[in-house]
Amino acid sequence: MNPIVEFKNVSKAFVGRNGGVQKVLDSVSFTIAPGCTTVIAGGSGQGKSVTLKLMLRLLQPDEGVITVDGQDINSIGSKKLADVRTKFGVLFQGAALFDSMPVYDNVALPLRERTKMTEQEIRAQVSETLEKLELLGHEEKFPAQLSGGMQKRVGLARALQLKPEIMLFDEPTTGLDPVMTDEIYRLFARTQKNIGYASVIVSHDIPKVFNLADQVIVLDGGKIDVFANPEEIQWSEKKHIQEFVRTTMGEIYQSCNTEGR
Amino acid sequence: MFIVSGESWGRIIFTMAFKALQTLGDSTIYTVRDLGRMAVFLYHGLVGVFKRPFRGYELLRQIKFIGAGSLVVIFCVSASTGMVLGLQGYYSLHKFGAEGTLGSVVSLTLIMELGPVLTALMVAGRAGSAMCAELGIMRISEQIDALECMAVDPFRFLISPKFLAAVFVVPLLTALFDVIGIFGGYIAGVKLMGVSSGSYLQGMMSSVTNHDLQLGFVKSVVFGLLLVWICTGRGYFVREIRGAGFGAESVSRVTTQAVVMTSIAVLVFDYLITAVML
Ligand SMILES: Nc1ncnc2c1ncn2[C@@H]1O[C@H](COP(=O)(O)OP(=O)(O)O)[C@@H](O)[C@H]1O
Numbered sequence: 001m002n003p004i005v006e007f008k009n010v011s012k013a014f015v016g017r018n019g020g021v022q023k024v025l026d027s028v029s030f031t032i033a034p035g036c037t038t039v040i041a042g043g044s045g046q047g048k049s050v051t052l053k054l055m056l057r058l059l060q061p062d063e064g065v066i067t068v069d070g071q072d073i074n075s076i077g078s079k080k081l082a083d084v085r086t087k088f089g090v091l092f093q094g095a096a097l098f099d100s101m102p103v104y105d106n107v108a109l110p111l112r113e114r115t116k117m118t119e120q121e122i123r124a125q126v127s128e129t130l131e132k133l134e135l136l137g138h139e140e141k142f143p144a145q146l147s148g149g150m151q152k153r154v155g156l157a158r159a160l161q162l163k164p165e166i167m168l169f170d171e172p173t174t175g176l177d178p179v180m181t182d183e184i185y186r187l188f189a190r191t192q193k194n195i196g197y198a199s200v201i202v203s204h205d206i207p208k209v210f211n212l213a214d215q216v217i218v219l220d221g222g223k224i225d226v227f228a229n230p231e232e233i234q235w236s237e238k239k240h241i242q243e244f245v246r247t248t249m250g251e252i253y254q255s256c257n258t259e260g261r
Numbered sequence: 262m263f264i265v266s267g268e269s270w271g272r273i274i275f276t277m278a279f280k281a282l283q284t285l286g287d288s289t290i291y292t293v294r295d296l297g298r299m300a301v302f303l304y305h306g307l308v309g310v311f312k313r314p315f316r317g318y319e320l321l322r323q324i325k326f327i328g329a330g331s332l333v334v335i336f337c338v339s340a341s342t343g344m345v346l347g348l349q350g351y352y353s354l355h356k357f358g359a360e361g362t363l364g365s366v367v368s369l370t371l372i373m374e375l376g377p378v379l380t381a382l383m384v385a386g387r388a389g390s391a392m393c394a395e396l397g398i399m400r401i402s403e404q405i406d407a408l409e410c411m412a413v414d415p416f417r418f419l420i421s422p423k424f425l426a427a428v429f430v431v432p433l434l435t436a437l438f439d440v441i442g443i444f445g446g447y448i449a450g451v452k453l454m455g456v457s458s459g460s461y462l463q464g465m466m467s468s469v470t471n472h473d474l475q476l477g478f479v480k481s482v483v484f485g486l487l488l489v490w491i492c493t494g495r496g497y498f499v500r501e502i503r504g505a506g507f508g509a510e511s512v513s514r515v516t517t518q519a520v521v522m523t524s525i526a527v528l529v530f531d532y533l534i535t536a537v538m539l
């Protein structure tokens with residue numbers, strides 16, 4: 001199957017405030033297949049969010065090629081770029097809701113701006129999504145009046161409106177309590193089954209998120225390691241991966257043990 | 262105690278000169294980049310006005326915010342400016358027995374200079390700062406990124422309606438400023454100081470030409486564009502601005518900077534337009 005997203009030898013560096021150059025990605029290559037779930041893991045500041053922004057051309061790579069559905073996104077015009085971007089649904093790290101609009105308008109915005117649907121059809125579709133995400137009754141509230149978990153769900157509802165082929169989740173559960181975290185992941189699994197999108201999840205919830213993963217990408221010091229499945233990671237020879245396994249996989253066994261009890 | 266040989270003195274001076282040169286070069290590159298960014302921003306903001314679908318409701322909202330929202334401020338400032346002009350003008354002209362020209366002095370000063378400049382400064386302080394902060398917050402909370410991800414053009418959606426509203430509303434507010442100011446001058450000069458009503462009005466009508474009105478109009482349009490351009494642009498580029506810092510603080514710094522820059526730009530362009538058109 002042709003990959004939906006492909007990174008070929010992509011490098012990205014930032015010039016720091018004091019003139020120093022910080023290499024965030026160093027000749028990184030990977031692919032994402034349609035319908036699959038990819039987990040991106042790695043410490044804070046290792047370039048996880050940058051990787052997602054590169055896919056959307058919110059940032060441009062210094063070197064290398066990024067293709068979406070076979071198109072090099074950094075050499076297309078603004079019209080084609082708009083088409084490429086509508087293949088994506090994005091849940092930002094901070095939900096990025098439009099905070100001067102109520103929930104309903106937030107969720108309806110992509111439909112109003114990008115489709116020719118009538119207001120009635122929009123209302124039907126938005127209500128359906130809000131119901132699935134257990135947000136009915138909150139349509140008139142503003143984002144600031146919602147809890148963190150609700151904001152994330154509104155963000156998810158908004159991202160789902162244009163029927164994305166690929167969903168990007170940037171730390172969807174950071175700052176949420178464990179109960180809410182479980183609920184969010186159940187929601188992902190359910191919506192993914194319904195809609196059939198590919199998804200890329202940046203997350204620190206290693207044990208929980210690994211259960212969903214078809215592929216795991218570990219970012220460290222500008223280099224990546226790609227694993228076809230979570231089990232492979234445990235048998236890696238590389239030192240920093242072993243370190244990674246030791247600090248994170250411990251939690252898996254712990255959580256297995258507690259579940260077993 | 263240090264003993265510094267001639268050779269290392271030379272080295273110290275060389276290093277300092279090199280540092281100074283480097284700083285100068287950095288600032289130059291930054292300034293050129295910043296100007297380029299702002300120029301591209303202006304272009305997109307203007308082009309966005311013609312992009313479909315047109316955001317009519319947003320335009321009305323902005324007109325209400327920039328225009329109706331500024332009425333009280335404009336009223337207070339123009340009335341007091343006009344009255345001060347009337348009083349001050351009366352005392353100066355009285356010395357030469359030329360009180361009869363008060364109407365012409367007040368109206369020309371307001372129409373050609375004070376009306377456009379003070380209106381622009383007031384709107385920049387009230388609405389410009391708010392637009393800058395709004396865009397700055399939308400930028401740092403990734404709302405602008407979110408718009409781009411939905412393939413919604415942030416210029417058409419957010420910025421061009423503000424451009425259009427400002428260019429439409431600032432001349433109207435300026436006209437209002439002029440009228441209230443002239444009326445304020447009338448109250449101070451005629452009602453309080455006893456200049457004859459006929460000579461005040463006659464002086465105004467005979468001295469104000471079409472060209473003076475055009476000058477005031479051109480100024481108000483240019484100032485409206487300048488203020489909306491600088492204020493929205495600074496907010497939009499809050500991440501790129503050197504020394505702005507991060508987060509809430511960056512937005513506050515950039516907002517202050519935007520109002521200061523707008524004020525300076527208005528005064529500079531005031532001189533330039535006067536020099537070219539007068
Ligand atoms: N726009 C930017 N300008 C400069 N540096 C940036 C920018 N975006 C990210 N960085 C830097 O790149 C590194 C990776 O950032 P990010 O991808 O956000 O990390 P994370 O993996 O925690 O999501 C960080 O060290 C950050 O300082």
Ligand SMILES: [Mg+2]
Pocket residue numbers: 048049050093170
């Ligand atoms: Mg991040």
